Amino acid sequence: MHKDVETLLEAQGLEQRLKELDAEISSLPRRITLLEAPLAAQQAEIDRAAAATAMAQAERRKIESQIQDLKTRVAKSRNHSAEVKTNQEYKAVLDEITYSEGEISRCEERILQLMEEIEGHEAAAREVEAKRAQIQAEVDAAKAETRARTDADLAEKQRLQDQLGALRQGINPNTLRRYDRVARLRGQAVAVLDQYACGACRVRLRPQFLQEITSRPEEVFFCETCGRLLYVAVASSEANVTTAPVA
Numbered sequence: 001m002h003k004d005v006e007t008l009l010e011a012q013g014l015e016q017r018l019k020e021l022d023a024e025i026s027s028l029p030r031r032i033t034l035l036e037a038p039l040a041a042q043q044a045e046i047d048r049a050a051a052a053t054a055m056a057q058a059e060r061r062k063i064e065s066q067i068q069d070l071k072t073r074v075a076k077s078r079n080h081s082a083e084v085k086t087n088q089e090y091k092a093v094l095d096e097i098t099y100s101e102g103e104i105s106r107c108e109e110r111i112l113q114l115m116e117e118i119e120g121h122e123a124a125a126r127e128v129e130a131k132r133a134q135i136q137a138e139v140d141a142a143k144a145e146t147r148a149r150t151d152a153d154l155a156e157k158q159r160l161q162d163q164l165g166a167l168r169q170g171i172n173p174n175t176l177r178r179y180d181r182v183a184r185l186r187g188q189a190v191a192v193l194d195q196y197a198c199g200a201c202r203v204r205l206r207p208q209f210l211q212e213i214t215s216r217p218e219e220v221f222f223c224e225t226c227g228r229l230l231y232v233a234v235a236s237s238e239a240n241v242t243t244a245p246v247a
């Protein structure tokens, strides 16, 4: 195999790994977004429960102050009852007391209801909060993992790019230009000769061209159909059955 082709095969492997690293680096944040997805809905649920709790508490305070007013009124009526002159006046005062006491017990019932409602809202909020905390912990762990993974990927990327740069320095500039052009166009620019065909585009080679390739290992050959650099696998130069990875 021509030394340039050998080097370019190695370069192609590095480029493939670089593409994988790029794909991984760009896919990592998406995983976090997916994990974070339920958080917003859960926060909204917690906010709704907190708003409902606040409303119930405000109503409770209002009713408590109503009870205080009613109790003051009852106390006044009781004092007043000692001073009334007629039975009719006395009955009116008693009616007022009965009415106020009825209102007080109605208010107290409503307070009990509200306390139950508040407990319900708070329990619901606690439940969602627990789920949310669990997801947040998963998100935090995934973020730390992603940072570490990305750092490792970037370090590997740098190492491979340095290695690739060094490899490219040793290649004939014309061969390198053709390689780059085909790589841009087709992803991978080096293909194995697979029996009588280009291992990538599968087009059968002209017999004369085939003979040239197999008999002149010191030269670089390009597939006449797809333009890829062709090489003969080392193990068996005549009938090679391995298939080249196709981009």
Ligand SMILES: [Zn+2]
Pocket: 191, 198, 199, 200, 201, 202, 203, 223, 224, 225, 226, 227, 228
């Ligand atoms: Zn081809």
